[in-house]
Amino acid sequence: MKQNGQIVYAQNLAKSYAVGKREIEALRGIDFTISPGEFVVLLGPSGAGKTTTLNLVGGLDRPTSGALSVAGQMVAEGELHATERSLDALRREQVGFVFSEFHLLPTLTAVENVQVPLVWVDESGRDRAEALLCRVGLGHRLTHRPDELSGGEMQRVALARALINEPALLLADEPTANLDTSTRDEIFELLRELSNEGLAILFATHDHELAERGDTVLRLSDGVILDG
Amino acid sequence: MSLTRLAIKSLLQRPARTLLTIASVAASMAVLFSLLSFNSGYQEGLQNQMQQMGVHLMVVPIGCPYEAASLVLEGGDIENYLDEGIAGKIAGMEGVAIAAPSLMHAIVRPEDGRTDIYLGINEKQLELKNWWRLNNGEKPDGRLLAGDDSLLLGWDAALIEKREETGEKLWVPEIDAEFTVTGILEPTGTQDDGFFYVPLHTAQERFGLDGQITAVQVRLTDPSLAADVGDELEKMFPGAEIIRMEELLGSMSALMDSARALIFAIVAVVVAISAVGVLNTMLMSVFERTRELGVLRATGAGKLHIFSLVWTETLALTALGGLTGLALAAVAARGVEVVIKRFVPMAPQEAMTHFDPRSALICVLAILGVGLVAGIYPSLRAANIRTIEALRSE
Ligand SMILES: Nc1ncnc2c1ncn2[C@@H]1O[C@H](COP(=O)(O)OP(=O)(O)OP(=O)(O)O)[C@@H](O)[C@H]1O
Ligand SMILES: [Mg+2]
Numbered sequence: 347m348k349q350n351g352q353i354v355y356a357q358n359l360a361k362s363y364a365v366g367k368r369e370i371e372a373l374r375g376i377d378f379t380i381s382p383g384e385f386v387v388l389l390g391p392s393g394a395g396k397t398t399t400l401n402l403v404g405g406l407d408r409p410t411s412g413a414l415s416v417a418g419q420m421v422a423e424g425e426l427h428a429t430e431r432s433l434d435a436l437r438r439e440q441v442g443f444v445f446s447e448f449h450l451l452p453t454l455t456a457v458e459n460v461q462v463p464l465v466w467v468d469e470s471g472r473d474r475a476e477a478l479l480c481r482v483g484l485g486h487r488l489t490h491r492p493d494e495l496s497g498g499e500m501q502r503v504a505l506a507r508a509l510i511n512e513p514a515l516l517l518a519d520e521p522t523a524n525l526d527t528s529t530r531d532e533i534f535e536l537l538r539e540l541s542n543e544g545l546a547i548l549f550a551t552h553d554h555e556l557a558e559r560g561d562t563v564l565r566l567s568d569g570v571i572l573d574g
Numbered sequence: 575m576s577l578t579r580l581a582i583k584s585l586l587q588r589p590a591r592t593l594l595t596i597a598s599v600a601a602s603m604a605v606l607f608s609l610l611s612f613n614s615g616y617q618e619g620l621q622n623q624m625q626q627m628g629v630h631l632m633v634v635p636i637g638c639p640y641e642a643a644s645l646v647l648e649g650g651d652i653e654n655y656l657d658e659g660i661a662g663k664i665a666g667m668e669g670v671a672i673a674a675p676s677l678m679h680a681i682v683r684p685e686d687g688r689t690d691i692y693l694g695i696n697e698k699q700l701e702l703k704n705w706w707r708l709n710n711g712e713k714p715d716g717r718l719l720a721g722d723d724s725l726l727l728g729w730d731a732a733l734i735e736k737r738e739e740t741g742e743k744l745w746v747p748e749i750d751a752e753f754t755v756t757g758i759l760e761p762t763g764t765q766d767d768g769f770f771y772v773p774l775h776t777a778q779e780r781f782g783l784d785g786q787i788t789a790v791q792v793r794l795t796d797p798s799l800a801a802d803v804g805d806e807l808e809k810m811f812p813g814a815e816i817i818r819m820e821e822l823l824g825s826m827s828a829l830m831d832s833a834r835a836l837i838f839a840i841v842a843v844v845v846a847i848s849a850v851g852v853l854n855t856m857l858m859s860v861f862e863r864t865r866e867l868g869v870l871r872a873t874g875a876g877k878l879h880i881f882s883l884v885w886t887e888t889l890a891l892t893a894l895g896g897l898t899g900l901a902l903a904a905v906a907a908r909g910v911e912v913v914i915k916r917f918v919p920m921a922p923q924e925a926m927t928h929f930d931p932r933s934a935l936i937c938v939l940a941i942l943g944v945g946l947v948a949g950i951y952p953s954l955r956a957a958n959i960r961t962i963e964a965l966r967s968e
Contacts, residue, residue: 406872406961431876438874445965449869453586461575463873470575507873 352415353515353546354380354403359412360569361398372398374569375412380548380562382514385541388550389557390566396550399566400517403548404441405433416440417514438466442508442516446523448500450492450507457488460506471510478506482536498529505536509545516540518549522556534559577879581886588859592891595855599895599944600902602848603937607903609837610933616830628702630800631792632817633664633807655786658774660811661698664790667806669799674698675787677777681748688734693769694777694787695719702793707760718756719773725753726771729761749780841940848895849944856888856952867956868964881957888949889942896941900934 361373372395380386388396401407402414405421405428414421417440421428428436437443442463450459460475479488482502492500501521508516518537522530534556541547541561549560557563565572585592635654661675677694697716700706706714709729718726725744727737735744737755744753753772761767778784794803804816860867867880875883 401962404872406965434871434874434876437872441874443872445869449865449872449965451583451866451869453583454580458575458583462580462870465575465577465580466874466876466879468576472575511874 351382352379353382353384353417354378354548355413355415356403357413359399359402359414360410361395361402361407362410371569373402373409376564376566376569376571378564378571380515380546382546383541383544385538385547385561386549387557387560387563388548388566389552389554389563390550391552393568394552394566395569396552396566397519400443400519400548400550403515404443404517405436438463438511440514442511442513444501444504444508444516444518444521446520448492448497448504448524450500450503452492455489455491456484456495456503456506459492459503460510462507463511467511475506475510478509479503482506496529497525498532501525501529501533502536505533509540514546516545516547518547520551521549522551522553530556577883578886578890581883581890584859584863584883585887585891587863591855591858595851595891596895596898598851599848599892599941600899602844603896603899603941604903604906605844606841606940607900607933607937608906609841610936611903611930613830613834613837614930614933628704628793629791630794630797630819631804631807632819633660633790633792633811633814634788634817636813636815655783655788656790656811656814658778658785658787660814661787661790663810664792664807665698667803669794669796669803670792671795672698672702672793674702674791675774676789676791677774677781677783677786678788679777679781679783681746690731690734691769692777692781693771694774694781695771696774699771699791702791703766706762706766709758709760714757714759719771721754721756722773722776723751723753724756724773724776726756727758728767728769728771729759730767731770732758751780845940845944848892849948852888852892852944852948853951855891856884856949857955859887860884860952860956864959864964865967867959868961868967871959871961872965877957880959881953884953884956885946885949888952889945892941892945892948896937896944900937 356379357377358375359373359377360371360375362369362371364370376395376399378386388399390396398407402409402421403416405416408427409422411424413423415423416436419428419432419436419440420426421433421436451462454462456479457472457475460478461471464471464475476485476488479485479502482505484499484502484506487495487499487503490499492503495503501524505521516537521537522533525533530553537547537549538559549556551557557565633656635656655677658675661673664670665673675696676699679692679694681690681692683689697719700714700716700718704713708714714726718724727735732738732755737744737758740755740757742755744755745751746753759767772780774787778786792803794800800818804818807814807816870880870883
């Protein structure tokens with residue numbers, strides 16, 4: 347498989363779900379690549395297959411067919427699939443996730459939430475977690491719990507959590523969907539900066555306004571990537 | 575951050591439910607620990623008391639019922655007697671500290687529905703029963719048996735006779751004799767309380783059994799000599815039966831074994847109930863936190879991490895409950911003991927529920943067992959959630 351130093355390489359990637367006797371084709375064979383530091387916006391309406399794409403790239407789900415490699419590691423190639431353990435390790439080491447719902451743990455403080463991914467690698471990293479929170483502009487909210495934070499602040503904590511393992515790739519599933527426009531722009535700017543520093547980002551959204559601001563736009567509709 | 579810390583933080587998500595579960599584990603562990611340490615304390619206390627009684631061997635005529643109760647049942651008279659001379663011979667044997675002869679005789683009074691048991695004793699008996707106390711607090715001595723008409727009353731005997739003072743007279747028509755009460759014994763909780771003690775020679779005279787006795791109670795310088803001395807006694811006195819007190823202890827232990835079986839059955843039920851409680855709590859927690867567990871998988875947790883996390887939560891829950899229970903039981907033990915002593919027959923006088931490391935160990939193992947077993951199923955459920963569905967769930 348040719349990768350040419352790509353962080354993500356997807357070829358003819360397809361995914362269908364079996365719902366009862368029906369087959370739902372969520373992705374009908376898409377091709378794309380993401381280079382280090384590239385900011386890719388995955389634009390598409392609801393049901394287009396954005397989350398499905400992110401799940402496949404993050405190793406949370408397995409493609410039905412096609413080839414996919416992430417950070418130099420083969421995830422799927424035809425009939426071959428990476429083991430669940432190696433996909434876990436891939437997420438632990440190379441991939442960070444942010445979601446529109448933030449998904450913070452309610453009983454943990456901001457710093458502790460950021461430290462969660464380190465639990466799996468037996469590290470404390472409190473200092474790094476605090477530094478990262480400062481980096482995303484939350485130095486003054488270290489010991490606040492999620493219910494004491496605004497939506498924008500929660501998403502910053504979630505972002506710091508996604509970055510604590512120093513991933514090569516950030517998968518963002520409509521991270522600004524639950525934020526007002528100005529907060530949305532702040533978060534987006536933050537991601538732009540990170541991407542300028544070398545982080546590859548796959549940013550799923552249905553927000554056309556944001557599409558122009560990425561390096562690359564993938565227009566997804568009904569499981570296929572449209573030209574242009 | 576460590577997995578343990580994350581586990582404990584997760585338990586705080588539902589503080590009320592966590593506390594309730596901890597409380598229920600604590601309650602069952604408190605019951606468990608109390609029962610176990612009571613059981614062991616009871617046995618130990620009983621054994622101490624038997625030991626303290628300091629009667630290691632008893633020499634009785636062959637076929638002689640040596641329990642006062644049997645004596646009463648069999649009509650009030652002992653057929654066989656021993657010669658009182660053997661008491662002196664036994665006293666001279668190596669390893670024997672005290673040999674106390676006694677003559678037992680029952681006076682049956684069917685019209686009053688009672689049987690009085692008279693025991694002829696000498697000062698050796700007082701030496702042997704060195705834990706006896708008079709109701710005025712003094713230690714009984716030979717003066718109590720000095721007069722021919724001396725009568726020392728056991729606590730219950732004094733109650734039956736309604737005697738409270740020394741110096742009172744007691745007329746016994748059956749043997750045409752009058753005695754003077756020289757002392758009343760404090761209760762001992764044993765059959766000694768029911769006896770009428772008179773000087774040995776007076777008993778022999780009044781009951782027409784000159785030179786005869788019904789038992790010699792022997793204390794050894796070292797209880798471990800009981801087997802050897804017992805064998806020798808058997809050789810020396812073929813017409814006598816030698817009772818080793820260990821045998822009595824043995825049958826007591828058999829009794830205690832069955833008590834223990836019952837206790838362990840209760841323990842098993844208690845442990846099972848708390849295990850089901852913990853299982854239920856953890857399962858609910860896993861169902862409620864499905865999405866959160868999906869998020870953890872997204873941050874790189876493997877199935878094993880999730881399994882360990884939920885298992886650690888279960889263990890933390892049970893360990894916390896268990897330790898609380900042990901602490902509670904230790905504090906409450908005194909109070910429980912007072913209640914128990916009132917209802918359990920032959921409860922030893924001394925403290926029964928002192929801290930018993932063996933019971934504590936059993937409890938700790940039980941706690942661990944509950945945690946491990948009750949944790950397995952919820953942990954497996956948690957480890958096997960489907961990540962993408964968990965992330966989509968509300
Ligand atoms: N687990 C599943 N089982 C069955 N069908 C599914 C499953 N997940 C997704 N789908 C279907 O696949 C299609 C693409 O879903 P996907 O979640 O990727 O869309 P999306 O672009 O993320 O939409 P949205 O903007 O609403 O999040 C949809 O038709 C959806 O119903
Ligand atoms: Mg989606």
